[in-house]
Amino acid sequence: MAKVDYEIPETHEFPIIPSIMEGAMAHSSPFVAAEEFQSDMGFPSPEEKGQLIEGWKEKFLELMEDKLSKYRSLQVFMDICVKCGACTDKCHYFIGTADPKNMPVARQDLLRKVYRRYFTFAGKYFPKLVGAIDLTEEVIRDMYSYFHQCSECRRCAVFCPFGIDTAEVTMAARDMLAMIGMGQKYSNQIIPKVHKIGNNLGLPEPALIDTLEGLEEEVEEDIEIKVRFPLDEKGAEILLVTPSADFFAEPHIDGLIGYAKVFHATGVTWTMSSKASEAANFGLFIGNYEQMRQISLRIRDAAKELGVRRIIFGECGHAWRVAYNHLNTLAGPWDFLDQNYPIPQHILEFTKDALDRNLLNIDKSENDHMTLTFHDSCNIARASRIGDTVGSQFTTPRQVIKAVCNNFHDMAAETIHDATFCCGGGGGLLTDDLMELRLKGAQPRMESLKNVVADHGVTHMAAIGAICKSQFTKVLPYYGMTMDQIVSVHQLVSNAIILEGQGEETSDSDDADEAA
Ligand code: SF4
Ligand code: SF4
Numbered sequence: 001m002a003k004v005d006y007e008i009p010e011t012h013e014f015p016i017i018p019s020i021m022e023g024a025m026a027h028s029s030p031f032v033a034a035e036e037f038q039s040d041m042g043f044p045s046p047e048e049k050g051q052l053i054e055g056w057k058e059k060f061l062e063l064m065e066d067k068l069s070k071y072r073s074l075q076v077f078m079d080i081c082v083k084c085g086a087c088t089d090k091c092h093y094f095i096g097t098a099d100p101k102n103m104p105v106a107r108q109d110l111l112r113k114v115y116r117r118y119f120t121f122a123g124k125y126f127p128k129l130v131g132a133i134d135l136t137e138e139v140i141r142d143m144y145s146y147f148h149q150c151s152e153c154r155r156c157a158v159f160c161p162f163g164i165d166t167a168e169v170t171m172a173a174r175d176m177l178a179m180i181g182m183g184q185k186y187s188n189q190i191i192p193k194v195h196k197i198g199n200n201l202g203l204p205e206p207a208l209i210d211t212l213e214g215l216e217e218e219v220e221e222d223i224e225i226k227v228r229f230p231l232d233e234k235g236a237e238i239l240l241v242t243p244s245a246d247f248f249a250e251p252h253i254d255g256l257i258g259y260a261k262v263f264h265a266t267g268v269t270w271t272m273s274s275k276a277s278e279a280a281n282f283g284l285f286i287g288n289y290e291q292m293r294q295i296s297l298r299i300r301d302a303a304k305e306l307g308v309r310r311i312i313f314g315e316c317g318h319a320w321r322v323a324y325n326h327l328n329t330l331a332g333p334w335d336f337l338d339q340n341y342p343i344p345q346h347i348l349e350f351t352k353d354a355l356d357r358n359l360l361n362i363d364k365s366e367n368d369h370m371t372l373t374f375h376d377s378c379n380i381a382r383a384s385r386i387g388d389t390v391g392s393q394f395t396t397p398r399q400v401i402k403a404v405c406n407n408f409h410d411m412a413a414e415t416i417h418d419a420t421f422c423c424g425g426g427g428g429l430l431t432d433d434l435m436e437l438r439l440k441g442a443q444p445r446m447e448s449l450k451n452v453v454a455d456h457g458v459t460h461m462a463a464i465g466a467i468c469k470s471q472f473t474k475v476l477p478y479y480g481m482t483m484d485q486i487v488s489v490h491q492l493v494s495n496a497i498i499l500e501g502q503g504e505e506t507s508d509s510d511d512a513d514e515a516a
Contacts, residue, residue, distance in 0.1 A: 001477040006436050008478050009096050011447035017089045018098035025099040025440075029145045031433050033183035040192040041291070046181040056180040057135055061118055063176045068119065074172055077164045078115040081105060087156040087164075092421050093149050096440035101146045104156035104166040110143050111173050144182050147173040149437055151427030152285065153378035158418050170427070171287030178286060186431035187282045194295055199244035199278035208274055211247050219257055225499045227264045229256075229272070232306065236271035238263070239303050240347075241279045241323075242314025243466035251488045252469055255315050258490025259347050261497050265361070266354050270312075273302035279319035280466065285428030289330075292322060296331040309338040312345045315488055317377030317465030318426065320346055324384035346386045348396050348464065351493060355403045361498045364406050370460045371407035372492070373452050374398060375445065375472075376420035377465030391417075397464055397489055404496035409456040415448040423463075425471030438471060439478050446479040453481075462489045 035045040044053045053059065068075045087104040089095065094102040101107065109131075116123030116132035123132030133139060152167035174184070193202040203211070212229040219227045230236065240263075246256040263270045276298045283292030303311055311334075313323050323344045328334065334343045342349065354360050374397055380386065386396040394417045402408055415421055424441030452458045463469050463486060472486040 004436070004439065004478075009440055009443040011443065011450050011479065013451060015095070015444065015447065018095065020100040021098040022100060025093075025097045025102065025149060025437065026145065028149060028434065028437050029141075030148050030429070030431055031185040032144070033178075033185040033188040037185055037188040037192075038178075038181065038183050041178075041183065041188050043178050043183050043188070044181055051181070052137065052140065053181040056140070060135060060140070060176055060180050063179055064115070065119070067172050067176070068115075071168075071172070073165070073168060077108065077169055078112050078119075080162050081108065081112065081164055082162070084161060087160050087166075090156045090159045091150075092153075092155070092424060092444045093151075093437065093441045096424070096443035097149075097437070099149075101142075102149055104160075107146055107150055108164065108166055108169045110139070110146055111169055114139065140177070140180070140182065143173055144177055147177070148184060148429065148434070151378070151422045151424070151429055151441070153422035153426055154382040155378065155419070155422065158382060167427075171284070173287070174285075174428075175287035178288070184286065184428060186433070187286050187428045191282050191286070191291060191295070194278050194280075194282075194298070198273075198275050198298070200280050200282070201244045201247075203244060203247065203277065205274040208247065208277055212272075215253070215257065215260075219260070223499065223502050225264075225502050227257075227260050227499070229260055230270065231272050232274055233269075233271035234306050236269040236306060236308055238268055238270035238310045238312050239276070239299075239306060239308040240270055240272050240312050240314060241276055241299055241319075241344075242272065243279045243316040243319060244277060245466045245470060246314055247277075249470060250473070251484070251486060251491055252315070252466055254491035254494060255488030256490070258488065258492075258494035258497075259314060261494050261499060262347075262351050262354060262360065262490070265497060265499055266359050271306060271308070273306060275305070276302035279313055279316045279323070281319055281322040282428060284318055284322050292326065293330045296322070296327055299327070300331040300334075304336065310341050310345065311337065311343060312347055312350055314347050315464040315466060315490060317379035317468060319466075320386075321379035321383040342388070346396075347490065348386050348400055351490070352387075352396050352400050352403075355400065361500075362404055362496045363498050364404055364496055366495045367405040367492050368407070370405065370487075371409060371456070371458045372401055372405050372487075373409055373411050373449065373458045373461050374401060374416075374489075375423065375449075375461050375463040375465075375468060376416055377463065377468050378420055378422045378426060380464065381418050381420045397462075401462055401489060401492060404492050409452055409458055411448040411452045415444065421445040421448065423465065423468040423471040424475065426465070426467050430467050430471060439475055442471065442475040442479070446475065446481075449481070450479065460485050460487050462487050462492060464489050
């Protein structure tokens with residue numbers, strides 16, 4: 001755990017809304033993408049590093065006009081806020097940093113004030129009366145800072161009586177900023193790797209093959225059963241599209257082992273793809289629909305080339321948000337897939353169905369050393385379902401956990417389901433240059449976790465978001481917990497599942513030992 005020169009927020013038994021501290025996070029900005037990363041994305045770069053492109057102001061306003069006419073929701077969000085204040089204390093970044101510009105309404109206002117100035121009658125002629133401001137370089141830099149202090153989690157939208165979605169405002173702002181030379185380095189560095197290599201990590205095919213072979217050996221050593229991790233196998237029934245963190249990071253990789261065991265136990269044929277070896281879609285984070293489309297099209301190409309009949313997504317929050325909501329419009333029609341199954345399907349739906357049909361042999365006691373709680377990933381909780389009923393995104397993961405674990409306790413009601421708190425690292429903010437924001441933004445989730453640890457003896461938190469898992473492994477130690485307290489849901493499935501033939505040799509030899 002690296003030492004930091006700022007204070008980690010305290011956690012309390014009951015949430016405390018902080019007194020505001022003007023400018024507390026004004027210094028927080030992610031690295032701006034250098035020319036190479038802007039040009040890799042096809043985005044313009046300024047002549048001098050750190051400057052804006054020539055004619056930036058006209059360009060920004062032109063883009064804004066275009067977005068306002070294309071996306072009616074954005075226009076409505078700019079117009080209808082009544083400043084009721086219901087959202088002000090709902091953002092984890094405000095709660096953790098006390099910076100008033102991290103209140104969702106204030107974040108929206110960074111764009112709204114410019115909107116008023118250039119796109120409303122009152123703002124054009126009486127700007128001061130309606131809080132309209134000129135678009136200056138200072139305003140742009142403020143936007144860059146605070147629109148990168150929003151994880152697009154939509155918690156504020158749940159509490160806004162008008163449903164104003166700050167995530168959408170953030171996405172629009174980030175896209176416009178990138179187009180005037182202020183793209184974010186972290187996202188712009190990652191997206192081209194997906195196009196060139198197939199995944200966010202830049203893990204080439206030979207390395208992927210090596211990793212998967214290593215996993216097969218590891219699992220065989222562990223349970224003495226050969227569980228396959230197939231790659232690019234034509235004619236397989238299912239294409240698994242999973243976040244690349246599942247190939248190497250802890251606890252993600254234990255989740256991947258869990259998916260493989262479930263597929264093995266149910267007898268389906270499946271494969272991963274080297275072309276689409278990434279479920280993540282950072283096009284969402286930068287608010288660029290064309291990037292979202294191109295990233296999604298890799299999955300379509302891979303599915304067609306491999307001749308699969310079904311597509312299943314692994315544990316990744318924002319990937320599922322994009323897939324659930326947009327895969328059809330971005331990369332459909334999917335008429336070449338089997339229409340008897342959801343397109344796409346979440347791995348938890350598959351596992352729950354297998355559990356319901358008694359296809360899995362489960363020994364829940366294998367997880368008895370843990371008492372679990374569950375972190376609802378915001379992208380899944382507030383932007384999708386996992387199943388076909390209202391609220392299935394909350395019930396399905398819990399049903400699976402309870403089917404494989406004896407000990408489970410939810411965190412406080414006001415911090416789960418659609419009121420869940422973001423892990424603090426979502427929305428393209430999982431970068432070391434935003435570590436202070438990530439640590440402070442994690443405060444509300446850490447608080448509810450610590451309370452359920454103290455009150456109910458919870459030892460571990462399960463999650464189904466790849467970013468959530470990475471963020472928690474990093475922040476848990478700063479809040480007095482350990483990084484291994486975060487687990488994948490399919491890690492729990494993996495622990496509890498007993499595959500056919502598993503343990504037989506061991507018990508035979510045990511019998512022989514006893515007889516001898
Ligand atoms: S979308 Fe989430 S991170 Fe962004 S302002 Fe709303 S609550 Fe905060
Ligand atoms: S809750 Fe909605 S209407 Fe009220 S201040 Fe926030 S964004 Fe505006």
